[in-house]
Amino acid sequence: MRKTSAVLATLSLAVLTLTGCASAPSFAGDVCDRAAASTASVADSVTVEGDLGAAPDVTVYAPVKGDKTSFTDVVTGEGNTLTSTSQGMVLDIAFYGGESGDKLYESEFNGDPSRVHSISYWAERSAGLETVLECATGGSRIVAVLTPEDFGEANVEAFGLAKDENVVAIVDLQDVYLAHAEGASQFNDARGLPSVVRAPDGTPGVIVPDSDAPSEAVTETLIKGDGAKVEKDSTIVTNIMAVGWDDKTVTSSSWGAEPNIGPAAQELVGATVGSQLLVVVPEADGNPATAIVVDVLGIVPVPEQ
Template identity: 50%
Template sequence: MRKTSAVLASLSLAVLALTGCSVTASSDGASCERHADATGIRDAVTVEGELGEAPDVSVFSPLHLTRSEVADVIEGDGRTIVNDQQALTVELSIFSGETGEKVYGTAYDENKGQVSNAAYWASQSPGLAQAFACATEGSRIVAGLTPEDFGAEALSGLGLSEDDNMVFVIDVLDVFLSKAEGTLRFNDAQGMPTVVRAADGTPGVIVPDSTAPTKQVVQTLIDGDGEKVTAEQIPLVNVTAVGWDDKKVVSSTWGEGPTGDLASSAPTLADELVGRTVGSQLLAVVPEADGAPATVYVIDILGAVTAPTQ
C-alpha cells in the first residue's frame, strides 16, 4: 500500500449486476464475485496513462448504453473491497458519453487525496456500486453508466442532458482493512469484558456483573501485522462503545463506515493508538468521570493516513 496523504470524505454513509465473474479471496478471509468483464464498454473507451495519474481517455461517442457496464482495464493484486463501508482512496474522471468531453475529475494528487468508501460514491451516483463491488487495490476501472444509474440529480449538477450516458475511469489506489486481523493475544486480567466477533468482524461485548475499573485500562486483543501508527497520522478505526452499567451499545461505526475522529468520541483513548500496529484490536474501559458513566470501547485499527495539504 502506498503511503497516502488523505482526509475522510464522510465515512459514515450506504448497492450489484453484470456478466461474467471471477472469485477473489480477500485478506480477511471473505470471498467476492467480481463482475467486470463487459466487452462493450472496453470497445467504446480507450484509456492510457499510469495508475494514479490523470488518464488519457478517448470515448467513441456518442455512446448509447442499454445497460450499465463495468470492465477492469488494470486488475490490481491488492486487498479486495468486501463491503461498501470499507475505507478507500480513489482518483476518478468522468466523461460525457454524448461528446466524449471530460466533465469532472479529482485532483490526482496524493497530498490532497480523500478517504471515502463505495457507499459514499454510490450515494453520489447509484450505478457506481457495481463498479466498486469486489474490486482490488491497484485496479483501474472503466464504467459506463446509463442516465438512470448515473442519477438525474448528478446529470443536472454537471449541466448535462437527462439522456447522457456517463463514462467513469476509476483508479483504486488504497483499500484499507475491513476488520482487525493479526494474532490473537491472551489477556489474563480478571473482571474485564469479553469480546466476541461476527464473521465480518463486528464485535459483541459481554460486560461482567462487577464494578468498573477506577482507572483506564487498555488491552490488546489482536496484534495487527501492519505498520505502526505515528503521532502525525490519522488512524482509521471502527469503534463500538458499550455502557458498563446498563450493558447497552452507546454507539458503533460498524455498518456505517470507519471514522478518523476518535479524539472527539473518546479523547482519552486517541493517544493509545500511537505506536499500535494497523490490524490491531483494542479493548478499553474508560472509568466514570465528570458525570459520564464508565464505558467499554472495542477499537479496530484499519489503517492510518496523514493529514492532507491544502
C-alpha cells in the same frame, strides 16, 4: 462542554465525526468474483493513458451505448479488496458524456491520501458506482459505462445530458483500507473485563460483566495485526464501538457509517494496523465507565509537500 478522560474524549470524537484459515473475500455474503462480473468489451469504448492517480488522458469513442451498467479493470491492483459499503478507500474519478465524449467532471487527482470515503458515499452521488466498486482492489484503474438511471437523474439533468445517454467513468482506486481487524487472536488472562465476539463481517459485540468497572484505564490487544505501527503523530482510520459499563448498551458506534479518521489516542500508539483493542475507561468527572472496542484499519499517509 463536559469534561471527559483523555482517551474517551479522543475516541468519542472519532465516533462523532463520523483466526483461523483465511477465506475468500466476499461482498454482501457473495464470494467476490470480479472477473466474472466485469465486461471486458467496455475497455473498447475508451483509450486511457497516464499513471494511476494522475489526471488521465482519455479519448472516448462516442457514441457509447449500453443497456446496463458495466465495467472492467484495465489495471488490477494488489491492494485490499472492497468488501463493504462502509469500508474506507481513496479514489479519483472522471465522467464523460457517452454521446459527445466530452469530460463532465474530474476529481482532484492530486495524490491527497486524506480524502477517505466509502462506497456508500460515492453511491449517494451516483448509484451505479456501488456495482462498479464491489470487490475492486486498491491500486486498480476501472473503466465503466453507466446507464443514465445509474448515473442519477439529478446528474443527467445537471450536466444537460439526454435522458437515454450513457456516461463513461474512469475510476482510479488509489487505496483501500481494511474493512475490519485482521490478524492473530491474542490470549488475555485479565479477569473482570468485557468479552468481545464478532459477526462474520467483523462487527463486534461487547459482553460487559456484572462486576464493577476497573478503577484505572485498561488496554488489551484482542487481535494483533501485522501492519504498520501507529505512532504518536499518526492519523489513523478506525472502527469504534463504545458500550456503557453500567447499562451495557451501545453508546456510540462507527460500524456501517463513514470511516473514522483522526489522530491516534495515546492508548493506540504502538498498535499495528489490523489490530483490535479493548480500552476500558473508568468512571471519572461524572462520566460513566465505558468499554471501547477499536479496530485499527490503516494509517493515512502524510501528503507530499
